[in-house]
Amino acid sequence: MEYLDFRSDTVTKPTEEMRAAMASAEVGDDVYGDDPTVNELQDYAAGLTGMEAALYVCSGTMGNLVSLMSHCARGEGVLMGTLSHTWKNEAGNAAFLAGVMPYPLDDSSGLPSEESVKASYQPEGNVHCAHTVLLTLENTHNAAGGLPAEAGRFSDIAGLARGMGLKVHVDGARIFNAVAYFGNDVRDYTRHADSVQICLSKGLGAPMGSVVCGTRSFVERARKYRKALGGGQRQTGVAAAAGLIALKQMRRRLPDDHKNAAALAEGLTAAGYDVEATPRRTNMAYFGVSGHQGDAGAFAQKCAERGLLVGAAGEGRIRMVTHLGVDENAVAAAIDILKDLGARR
Template sequence: MKLLDFRSDTVTLPSEAMRKAMAEAELGDDVYGDDPTVNRLQDLAAEMTGKEAGLFVPSGTMGNLAALLAHCQRGDEVIVGDQAHTYIFEAGGMAALGGIHPRVVKNLSDGRLDLEEVRAAVRPDDAHFPVTRLLTLENTHNRCGGAILSPSYMKAAGDLAHELGLQLHLDGARIFNASVALGVDVKVLTGPADSVMFCLSKGLAAPVGSVLCGSKDFILRAHRARKQLGGGMRQAGVLAAAGILALTQMVERLDDDHRQARQLAKGLSEVAGIQVESLEPPTNMVYFQLMEGSADAFRERCKKAGLLVGVAGGSRFRMVTHYGIEGNDVKRAIDAIRDALSA
């Protein structure tokens, strides 16, 4: 029986069309800028996000770090949410590799940062302090339940950043989930940001890669940072070919993931022993709390019942709907959790 893998949308496998495009991709050495497929992907990504240029990177983590390195000097400070992926899950790369100091502001439960707190976190011009250089936001917000930052919030955050002399970087790993859920052009969400990173390898189902977009000058600096990080790839068009299809064929289908997430949340809300955080998940993530018992034992029982769930710390769990979830998979997952709880 098929293993139901709800740990993340990163587990998606490429479509048949992607595999074919990868096999047939026109290639060159991208370190020389000679890979036509990579160049096409970068141009397409820039056009879709409304930026001047794009840079293909192997991962979202590298895209965020290259962005931070391109925006900041050593000793500069970045304002970042306490629940941000960049702060929690990227191995401290900004500090370890960039000498960049994170200035942490608490995330509200809907993924926003309180903009008055952001204003207050900016350092005065004084030699005792690091220089505040950058504000980072995450949209959709992973640990905040796949929350969407609205166009008006994005605009207010961009206006504030620029008023304060900061740049705004958007970790838009799942920005297309936000634009599809809201029914708005993604540019409405990326417009206020000076740079945006989004992932091809999550709900968009490409096997590898993310794209960082911004102004031409910014991308020149990010390109150097990517090189420093060892992210210059050669015939990367085999990967970019799948990325192009991710952007041209897989965006609209994110709606299915959101519909399945709502179905999952509703079903799980009727299961005794767990508490679903949101009955109306905004995008493709459903978080719940195990009310009692060992989290490890629960996860193992789910696994025995053929279901993989994501662990989000303590008794908190995450299930993500994605391209590989279809048919009655959601119903089977709910049954597996019920079985695991009654075992």
Template sequence: MRIIDLRSDTVTMPTEEMREAMFRAEVGDDVYGDDPTVKRLEEYAAQLVGKEAALFVPSGTFGNQLALFVHCKRGDEVLLGDDSHIVQHEVGAASVIAGVQLRTLTSRQGELDPKEIEAKIRKAEDIHYPDTGLICLENAHSNGRVISLENMEQIHEIAKKYHIPIHLDGARLFNAATYLKAEAKEITRYVDSVMFCLSKGLCAPVGSILAGSRTFIEKAKKGRKLLGGGLRQSGFLAAAGLVALEKMIHRLQEDHENALLLGQELSKIPGIQLSLEDIHLNMVFFDMSAAGYDTDRLVEEFLKKGIKINPAEDGIMRLVTNYWVSREDVLYVVDTMRELLMGEHTE
């Protein structure tokens, strides 16, 4: 049975072009700086986001935590949203690796209030206070929304005023750029460093990029080695990453359109509540508690029909479209949902 996997866009398999590129990749020992394919990937990635240099890292979490590790000294305070990925889904790594304190701010569906950020910056020289070492933003946000460039610019101005760097968790940076109809560098101009994933929706099997100034990346290389991320013939993986950046970012609009279609059709089913205005990317979040159907059972019944989904998180379901999910697949998923829920009401 063919499986339609809507759990995440991390489930994407490499394309045939990627597999061929990996097979033929020219490689060397990257810890020695000898891997030409990794070098090409890092140079191209830096150009895409308008930064001086970039570094290939194993994962998005690795890239985010490495950024905190490099930007901050132990005991620093990091300002970020209370619903950010770094807070919610990175295993408390900031306290273990960088030794920093996370000071969370109220998130307005992913956007942070510039006035609140300025108010929370530690301005007074006081032996009781930690230093504000970093501000972290997230765009696109893991709630499926894109943060406006105006909001990022306002925060950037405040950060410059107090000489505090900004790191961007841009795991789905190119989805955000697609939604904004802008180049990625128009987003990253407002931050000092950025992490973005090659494996979320872009089909690369492994890897993310951390980009910033040349000095920052030189420090990050040493930090990557310290954290066990010094890879050897990683050009085999970087080759897929190059294809991802050269070919796959230009088709993300298709995933967005399929997600909107999925949301539109699901919203017609009694008992499902969702906001179409919140579908900025390839993610559809919805509440089906009013349908009276157990979500754990839904996961089981969907799997019987060849559809993989995650169970609800805090009562909210999330479906994610990706390269391997077609418009026809979306309609099949909707039909399956309708049959299960409507059948439940007619029994």
């Protein structure tokens, strides 16, 4: 069966242009720093974000992990939203691999409040507490509905943290969705941060990989941790060639995903589904299926039987994500299937 796949923007297949660039990529041994395509990607990412340097890593998870390890010593504290990907969805690696103590912040509205950052801060010198050295922020915020952060609010929170002596790491897996939403510049975020992780394999359509950007010394530490974690790859220019196309050319297509997600949300609402309201929609729509006894897994299964793949995103909650592989016809077809299934059974 040919599926309409709305589970995630990670399901995209590389474009013909990516495949051609991969086939003809100039390569070398990247552990020796000899891969010209990887080096070009890293230089391009650093220039784009206004950071000194960048490092190509296997995945967003690895990018976030090497960032935590590069900013923090074991036993130090990190302020982290409890809905963030680093808290919930990276297999607990902050604790068991980076050895840091995550302090919980409420990020249900995308960004934590100034008050919560101040309240959770632990200065050095108190033997009872892990002292805090880092704040992580996610933009766009996946679990908060794909919410893009307003640059002003973002700089207020990041600026407060830096004023308190904390470093700021941005999980920018989908930061270019935020940039596409506001029509601003990625530097409106990165200039307030010490590091950013950007996924090439989501809306930007590359088959794999992320870049982590920061100062030269941060990137050198991250390179060491990447190696320690087994992420030092060799002729990886083959993959970086697709990443370069993702970063250079695919940012401009993200507004299409946003338009399709808006149409999807509208169609689902019209079909009677409880679509979660959001002040700023990018490429996601979350909705409740309590009318189906609240079992998201069973609901996703019923959709799959009709050729539609959706994500079960927790109890009674479904996520659908728009991307390169689903156009407006796919959105219309998905709405028809969901209408047919019925919002309440």
